[in-house]
Amino acid sequence: MEAMLYEKLGSDVVKCNLCGWRCTIQPGKRGVCAVRENRDGTLYTLVYGKAASYAVDPIEKKPLYHFHPGTTAFSIATMGCNFKCIFCDNWSISQEREISGEDLPPERIVSMAKAMGCSSVSYTYTEPTIFFEYAYDTAKIAHREGLHNTFVTNGYMTPEAIDTIDGYLDAATVDFKGSGDPEFYKIFCKITNFEPVYQALAEMKRKKIFIEITNLIVTGGGDAKEPFIKLVRWIHDELGDETPFHILRFFPSYKYDGQGPPPVSKLEEFWQLAKDMGMKYVYLGNVMGHKYENTYCPHCGKLVIDRAGFEVMSVRLKGRNCEYCGGEINVVV
Numbered sequence: 001m002e003a004m005l006y007e008k009l010g011s012d013v014v015k016c017n018l019c020g021w022r023c024t025i026q027p028g029k030r031g032v033c034a035v036r037e038n039r040d041g042t043l044y045t046l047v048y049g050k051a052a053s054y055a056v057d058p059i060e061k062k063p064l065y066h067f068h069p070g071t072t073a074f075s076i077a078t079m080g081c082n083f084k085c086i087f088c089d090n091w092s093i094s095q096e097r098e099i100s101g102e103d104l105p106p107e108r109i110v111s112m113a114k115a116m117g118c119s120s121v122s123y124t125y126t127e128p129t130i131f132f133e134y135a136y137d138t139a140k141i142a143h144r145e146g147l148h149n150t151f152v153t154n155g156y157m158t159p160e161a162i163d164t165i166d167g168y169l170d171a172a173t174v175d176f177k178g179s180g181d182p183e184f185y186k187i188f189c190k191i192t193n194f195e196p197v198y199q200a201l202a203e204m205k206r207k208k209i210f211i212e213i214t215n216l217i218v219t220g221g222g223d224a225k226e227p228f229i230k231l232v233r234w235i236h237d238e239l240g241d242e243t244p245f246h247i248l249r250f251f252p253s254y255k256y257d258g259q260g261p262p263p264v265s266k267l268e269e270f271w272q273l274a275k276d277m278g279m280k281y282v283y284l285g286n287v288m289g290h291k292y293e294n295t296y297c298p299h300c301g302k303l304v305i306d307r308a309g310f311e312v313m314s315v316r317l318k319g320r321n322c323e324y325c326g327g328e329i330n331v332v333v
């Protein structure tokens with residue numbers, strides 16, 4: 001299928017404007033993501049309709065803690081990614097250059113999602129930006145059928161991509177690793193220019209897409225305090241203190257073990273730092289059963305959403321308000 005969001009530069013060379021790489025692609029070649037190919041001056045997506053993975057997940061697993069809590073999301077991915085993280089959890093589909101997948105057209109995704117009682121479709125596991133056309137067509141049908149759409153993304157999207165999907169994308173989990181430290185991204189993810197992520201987040205906010213942020217604390221390079229403080233300050237000032245912020249514990253994966261996960265005490269220290277800097281909803285992730293998986297009302301401090309892992313145990317809200325004090329909670333219900 002012909003790709004969206006590219007331009008022809010002449011002599012059969014094309015430029016893809018979908019993600020922050022903005023690849024210039026020679027005839028017969030593919031972009032960095034390995035799933036968009038220039039064939040005689042026309043750019044094609046190679047993964048349209050080819051699901052490499054799909055499953056029904058609690059929306060809490062994305063993680064989206066403040067967007068229709070307690071519901072499920074039909075989750076879908078294709079092969080490929082625009083990042084090369086050496087600790088990727090989903091490396092077998094994100095880093096494999098051979099394209100494979102089950103034929104699953106957008107209409108079928110939506111009908112399966114509905115049949116399984118999901119209230120949203122989530123484009124996830126690998127980077128959804130690189131299977132944009134597939135996500136876009138599915139998202140349009142999903143909306144028509146009364147389902148929400150959410151991206152789990154590294155945020156390396158162009159403003160044009162966000163502008164195109166605006167109106168269909170309801171929420172996004174934007175994943176940072178190593179607190180967005182440029183040196184960390186260079187060494188661990190092969191990303192030399194991280195600026196597009198901040199631009200994309202600002203654009204999502206302008207478009208009123210509901211945003212939650214994660215930050216993976218990676219042992220041995222992505223666990224320093226200074227970039228963490230810088231990131232929290234940026235989120236606080238640019239996105240707002242009500243933005244749900246998840247501090248995730250790294251576990252060894254793919255080519256990197258970092259000599260094990262960071263201690264929980266380090267994550268708790270970061271949690272406290274983010275709270276002290278004024279963030280209202282801060283969570284620890286990948287620490288099953290921890291009290292910081294829960295939502296506490298920022299007005300009265302009472303427990304309003306009780307979670308155990310990805311399961312919601314109880315909700316003490318009346319609409320968007322705390323059942324105890326009536327204070328408003330930044331949650332979409």
Ligand code: SF4
Pocket residue numbers: 016017018019020021022023030031032033034035036082129130
């Ligand atoms: S999606 Fe990104 S990595 Fe892939 S071809 Fe386009 S600009 Fe390059």
